[in-house]
Amino acid sequence: VMRKWRFRTTVVNQLSTECKEQVTQLMEPEPKSRPTASAVFNGTWIGMDSRLAKLTFLEESLLKQAHEESQKRDNSTEEDSEVERIAELRRKGRGKEGLKVLKNVDANYAKSLYLFENKD
Incomplete structure (x- = not known):
């Protein structure tokens, strides 16, 4: 313009x-x-x-309905994304047999030993 x-x-x-x-x-x-x-x-x-400047009864009803539908959609989307996130975490943390696989256990153990040593 x-x-x-x-x-x-x-x-x-x-x-x-x-x-x-x-x-x-x-x-x-x-x-x-x-x-x-x-x-x-x-x-x-x-x-x-x-x-x-004032909404009619019909306009108020439609606005309320739109807000409710929006909230339902937002809640549904949040629940769906949380379910998907948990499923993805489970997939990443499981091996072929469905058990969690720890990699480099010996290296991690050696690195964490100092945490348990007594420092008097």
Whole structure:
């Protein structure tokens, strides 16, 4: 868009100043400079009609349903990834017979002996 836009001459005079300001902010090419959704809904343009700032019963119900579905999906994903992680750990830690295989036991034993020596 690069700020190369303008309101159509057929409607520019029918728009409120608040509307023009809000649309101009939303058309900002730099995303971080644009207002957040919360700022838009709490802004002066939407605030001109209080009915727009409040969710209808249907909108509230759908929003609640969407939140619940999102939480279920997140919980399911967390459980699935935890199960997969445990299964992977088990696969990595088991040998052909299903027993854990310790490698270089003698070398590890020798390296850890100093931990058990008495230092009086």
